[in-house]
Amino acid sequence: MVEEVKTEVRGNKRGTRATQGGSRVVKLSEVSRDVKNEVRVTTGSDELNRVLGGGMVSGSVVLVAGEPGVGKSTLLTQLAIHVGSKTSSVLYVCGEESVEQIKLRVERLTRGKKEEAALKNEAENLYFLPELNVDQIVMEAEALKPTFMVVDSIQTLSTGDLTGMAGSVGQVRESALRLIELAKRENITTFIVGHVTKEGTIAGPKVLEHMVDVVLNLTGDEDRQWRFAKTQKNRFGPIDEVGVFEMTEKGMEDVANPSGVFVEEVQSGVPGSAVACLMEGTRPVLVEIQALVVESTLAMPRRVVNGVSLNKLQVLSAVLQKRCGLSLGTRDIFVNVAGGYRVTEPAADLAIAMAIASSYYNKAIDPGVALVGEVGLLGEVRRVGMVKRRKTEAKKLGFARVIGPEEEKTARSVVKKLFAK
Ligand code: TYD
Ligand code: MG
Numbered sequence: 001m002v003e004e005v006k007t008e009v010r011g012n013k014r015g016t017r018a019t020q021g022g023s024r025v026v027k028l029s030e031v032s033r034d035v036k037n038e039v040r041v042t043t044g045s046d047e048l049n050r051v052l053g054g055g056m057v058s059g060s061v062v063l064v065a066g067e068p069g070v071g072k073s074t075l076l077t078q079l080a081i082h083v084g085s086k087t088s089s090v091l092y093v094c095g096e097e098s099v100e101q102i103k104l105r106v107e108r109l110t111r112g113k114k115e116e117a118a119l120k121n122e123a124e125n126l127y128f129l130p131e132l133n134v135d136q137i138v139m140e141a142e143a144l145k146p147t148f149m150v151v152d153s154i155q156t157l158s159t160g161d162l163t164g165m166a167g168s169v170g171q172v173r174e175s176a177l178r179l180i181e182l183a184k185r186e187n188i189t190t191f192i193v194g195h196v197t198k199e200g201t202i203a204g205p206k207v208l209e210h211m212v213d214v215v216l217n218l219t220g221d222e223d224r225q226w227r228f229a230k231t232q233k234n235r236f237g238p239i240d241e242v243g244v245f246e247m248t249e250k251g252m253e254d255v256a257n258p259s260g261v262f263v264e265e266v267q268s269g270v271p272g273s274a275v276a277c278l279m280e281g282t283r284p285v286l287v288e289i290q291a292l293v294v295e296s297t298l299a300m301p302r303r304v305v306n307g308v309s310l311n312k313l314q315v316l317s318a319v320l321q322k323r324c325g326l327s328l329g330t331r332d333i334f335v336n337v338a339g340g341y342r343v344t345e346p347a348a349d350l351a352i353a354m355a356i357a358s359s360y361y362n363k364a365i366d367p368g369v370a371l372v373g374e375v376g377l378l379g380e381v382r383r384v385g386m387v388k389r390r391k392t393e394a395k396k397l398g399f400a401r402v403i404g405p406e407e408e409k410t411a412r413s414v415v416k417k418l419f420a421k
Pocket of ligand 2 (some may be wrong): 072073074096152
């Protein structure tokens with residue numbers, strides 16, 4: 001049950017508008033050409049620009065969703081600093097932290113950087129608003145007229161027009177509606193923070209997805225430094241680009257060339273490790289997949305994943321069992337993607353399967369080998385896109401031999417090739 005604001009019933013009978021004030025239906029030929037061009041503003045981060053499709057579109061509303069602690073506030077503070085140091089006014093609504101806390105963070109993030117000077121002189125344009133009432137925020141924003149606004153977070157806001165608590169579906173939706181309406185009316189580029197839980201189930205950000213222009217998901221392992229930004233929806237750009245960041249003591253830093261960072265720690269000669277050639281948008285990345293296969297003591301052996309879906313593991317172990325002759329039915333299988341990277345591309349299938357087979361046979365894969373290819377239910381290795389680019393990148397990073405659909409037709413033959421004496 002979701003609480004709603006009761007709106008006035010519009011008295012117009014059908015057709016009144018057309019007869020009284022003229023219809024608002026327009027013919028294509030009558031639409032004015034004089035549209036404002038999509039104005040793109042740089043975010044100060046090449047990675048973020050790329051993910052957004054070439055910078056922020058002015059007046060757009062972006063939902064930044066992620067688990068607590070992933071770095072949403074850090075990234076948006078950096079963004080606010082960048083925009084604010086360019087002499088356009090920025091309003092940062094802080095529902096979660098005190099203004100003093102944020103000041104400390106701003107100082108830490110700008111120490112020794114070029115924005116430090118800009119923020120110290122009079123050109124400073126960074127405004128903070130510790131406020132939880134969305135209607136108050138709208139009023140303040142109307143008075144200040146910022147060009148850029150951050151709302152951290154939507155779960156802390158509420159309106160007096162509803163009785164539900166902040167964070168409830170009704171409040172989250174109504175608050176977002178009011179902020180979006182403000183953004184469009186005053187042409188304020190708005191970034192809204194939305195928390196998601198580990199399961200991604202919380203109603204908050206989910207109900208907002210269709211209302212905002214862009215949904216930007218921020219992910220990453222808590223105990224790893226890598227962070228990934230990916231758009232799940234983007235009205236102004238592609239949705240397959242990934243921004244890679246490193247969380248450092250100086251904030252979120254761009255990782256300009258991420259293709260090699262996830263294979264830096266690969267230990268050669270250890271069974272259970274395989275390197276996959278993946279694509280993230282238009283960029284190739286090499287990722288290490290690790291697997292551990294051990295005799296199970298349980299009636300129902302364990303299947304544990306980190307960075308790949310459980311479904312994927314189950315399908316691939318079934319294929320390995322039936323098509324490649326591995327008896328996995330009584331064994332626990334653990335699969336992990338190094339670096340906290342999340343693999344969604346089917347092109348990783350062959351590497352996942354071979355990491356499992358490598359641990360099963362207790363034989364390491366030759367360190368110069370990288371794998372690419374989708375594995376079908378019949379055990380066939382299927383084609384994936386952009387094989388050439390993947391191979392080129394793998395060779396550049398020292399993987400002399402890439403095994404994919406062009407080299408081998410079935411997973412079984414790959415197993416033979418890699419693990420037969
Ligand atoms: P934060 O942006 O507060 O996360 P969120 O808003 O998504 O909940 O960042 C949380 C973590 O980031 C925190 O554990 C500390 C770390 N961090 C750094 O490593 N470097 C920094 O410069 C900052 C500001 C935070
Ligand atoms: Mg935060």
